[in-house]
Amino acid sequence: MESAERPSDIVEAYEPGPVEAKWRASWAARGTNVTDIANAARPFYALMMFPYPSAEGLHVGNMFAFTGNDIFARFQRMQGLNVFEPLGYDAFGIHSENYALKVGVHPAEMIPRNIANFRRQLERGGLMVDWSRSLSTTDPEYYRWTQWVFLQLYKKGLVYKKAAAVNWCPTDKTVLANEQVIAGACERCGSMVEQRFLEQWFFAISQYAERLLKNLDTLDWSETTKTAQRNWIGKSEGAEIWFDGVKVFTTRPDTIYGATYVVLAPEHPLVGAHTTESQRAAVEEYRERAARRDLVTRKTAKDKTGVATGSTVTNPATGEQIPVWVSDYVLMEYGTGAIMAVPAHDERDLEFAHGFELPVKKVVHEDETLIDSGEFTGMTVNDAKKAIVASLAAKGKASAVTNFRLHDWCISRQRYWGPPIPIVYCDNCGVVPVPDKDLPVLLPMIDDFKPDDSGISPLARHDEWYRVPCPTCDGMARRETDVSDTFLDSAWYFLRYPSVGDDSQAFDPTITKKWLPVDSYIGGNEHAVLHLLYSRFVTMVLNDMGLIDFEEPFTKFRAHGLIIREGAKMSKSKGNVVNPDEYLDTWGADAFRTYLMFLGPFEEGGDFRDRGISGVKRFLDRLWASVRDSSTDAAPDAEVDRKLHATIRKVGDDIPRLSYNTAVAAMMEYMNVLRKGDRVPRRSEVEPLVQLVAPFAPHLAEELWEKLGHTTTIFDSDWPQFDAAMLEQDEIELVVQVNGKMRGRISVLSTVTEEEAVSRATGDPAIAKFVTAPPRKVVFVPGRLLNLVV
C-alpha cells in the first residue's frame, strides 16, 4: 500500500526493442548521422579500423572497438564539432578467397552477402556512422584508386620488380610479406614458410625508414604501438669494416680485438672466391643444404651448422690472419651478409666456436673499459667504438653506417581476390604502367580462381584477359597477372572516405585539406606494425609528391584492448564466442554498448561475463523510471546538485581519455544519490544525466530526450557544463593521520588553518589517544589531510 504512493520504487524494465527500432528509423529518415562534408565549420574525423566482413558476422571485438570510437565521436559532436564517422569494409584478400574456396562460393557472390549482414548488425549497434560515404575495397570505384596509388608510387620511382628470395606459403600458395611471417610460419594458416626465388613487385619503404622512425616522436599514439614500430624498423648504428675483401657489419667495433674468424652467409657472393680447392665440395654441399632448409629450422636451430672455406683474411685491427667460415646463422638480408665473430662477447659466436672447436680469444673489455686492445686499451666502450672506427676509416678500412631491419614491402600476390597490378608488358616497350584513363583494370569474373603450385597467379590461365594491346605502341602485350597485397587497400582508405561519391579522383584536394589528417583513430594493436606503418609510408610519399599537405595520417591513435571470455581470447575452436545478435535481442544495443564499455578499461579490454550486463541494464531501467517519475517544477536539491556537477566534470574528463568504465561508474553513483531511499528525482536533476548517458546509450537517450519535450536530436544539444564553484564545499572532512596511519576524520571549514586543524584533531579523544607525545612534526595538506608525527 505504501508502494503505491512511491512510484519510484517500482522500476520496470523498459523494452529496448521498439525504442531502438524507432530511433534507428528516425535517424535514417532525418539524416541525423550524415555529415555535411563540404560546409562543416569545425570538422572532426573520428575513424575506426574497418572490418573484414567475414561470413560469421560481426564479432564482439568489432562491436567493442566501434562502440568505443562511437562514444568519443558522439561526445565530440555534443561539444559542437562537425563529426564524421565513416565505416567501410576491407573485403579483398586471402582470408575471403580461402573461405570462398572452402565453401565453394565465388567471393564476388559471398562478399556482398557478408557486407549486407555486417551492415544490418552494425546498424543495430546504434553507431553514428555516415552510411552515405561507406566503401568496400572490392568495389571497382574504390580499387581503381588503389591502382592509381600504385601508379603514383611507380612514378615516384619507389616501385621495382626483382627476383628475390621470398616467403612462400605452400598451403596458401602465395608470397607473403615479411610482416606476415610469424616465427617462420604463415600467419594465416600456420604452415612453415619456404624460400622461393620469384619475380616480385616491391615498394621501397626502406628508403623512408629514418623518417618513419623519427616522426614517431611527434605522434600522439599509444606508447605500445610506437614501441612496436620502433622495434620493427629496427635501427642499429654500427660500422662496416673491411677484413681484406670481405666487408662485415657490426654494432660492436670496440670488440674487434677479439674477432677470431669471419662468417659469410651461405648466399654471400664471395663464398666461391674464398673457398679453397680442398674445401670446394664441402662448401657446395653446405650451400645446397642451407638453401633447402626452410626458414623455420633456420631461425630456431640451436646447434649451429657451418663449414670452413679454407681461406683466411686479415683482421684490420690486429693484423692477424683469421679463418673465413660459411654459416646460415648469418643472414644475407641483413647488414652485409658477413660478420666478424667475437666469441668472447657474442653468445651466438661462442656457440659456433664451441661447435667447431675454434679458438676463443680473450675478453677485450671488463665492465666498460677495454683491455688488451692495443692503443685503445683503457678506453670506455663508447669512446672506443668511435675511436676504432675513426682509426680504421683513416686507412680506408671502415665507415660508420646505420642499418635498419625494415625491408622493402613485397606487394605482389599470386592470387585472384585482389586488385590487379596495373602494369602491362609489351614486347617492344617493356614494362608499361597502365595510363590513369584506363583505370580500373577490372578483376575478371573467373571460376577457376584456385591457386596452384606454379607460383603464377590464376589470372595467368586466362589469356582472353591478360592479352591486351600495349597502351603505348598498340602492339601485342600482356597484363601483369599478380594482384596487390590487401595491405595496400587499407594503406590509403582513410583518404577516400570524405571523397566517396567523387569518381573523378581518388580524393578531392579541398575536402582532404579540410578533413585530414584523421583527428582520432581507434583500432587493434595487431595492426601496430603492418597497416599503420604502410599507411604512414603511403601518406609520406603522397606528401612528397605534393598531393596532400601532411605527412602523418593519424594525429592521434589509441589501441583498444582485447575482449576475453572464460580466461581466453574468443575463438570458434574454444567455443567461447559471443554472438552479438543474441545480446542485442535480449538486452538491447544500449545495454550491450554500455556493458562493453563498463567491463574494463577500453585500452586494456576485459573479461566478458554473461551476468555482468544485468547491472548495466538495471542502471538504464532506473534512468528510464527516473524520467517517467520526475517532478517537473523544483530546482535541484543542493546536495544532489553538487553531485551532479561533480558527475558532469568526471564524465567530461573521462570520455576524452577513453576511460569509459569509470565514466559509467560515475553515472551509476549519481543515480544512486538521485534515488537514495524513497527519493523522487526532479526533472532538473535527471535531464543533464540523460545527456551524459547519450554517447553510451543513444537510443534510450533520444527517447527520454523526446519525453522531456525536446524535438531535435539530443546529439545536437550542448553538453552540460559544470559550475566549478558548485564543487567547492564549505565543510570538508579532513583526514587525520598519526605517524602516517589513518586515525579519524574531522569535519572542518575548507578554509581551516593548520593551527585550528591541529587543535581540533587533538581535541578529538579518538584521535588524541594515539598522540602519545607532543607532535615533532605536522604535515598539513589543505583540503586533504593532517598528519601528526610523534
Place this chain on the structure above:
RNA sequence: GCUCGGGUGGUGAAACUGGUAUACACGCAGCGCUCAGAACGCUGUGGCCGAGAGGCCGUGCGGGUUCGAGUCCCGCCCCGAGCACCA
C-alpha cells in the same frame, strides 16, 4: 634472450600529479514485497581477533626512500603481448 604491458576482495575492476586502498558493478547473505517465485527495493559483504567499543594485518615476493608507498627506487617471481641467430 630482448622490448612493452600487467599482478589489488569470491569475480570484473577503482584509486588523475605519493595523501581515507577496494569506488562502481557482479556474486553471495539477510530483510522487505509476495500464496510462492521471478522482478523490484533496502541492508551487509578484504582477512584475523573481539560480546562491543575497537584493534591488528592487508595491493605478487624481498629490501629501500618518505611524515606517509598500490603509486617512486633497487633486486626477484609469475602472467600476457610483440620481436627473435638483425651481428
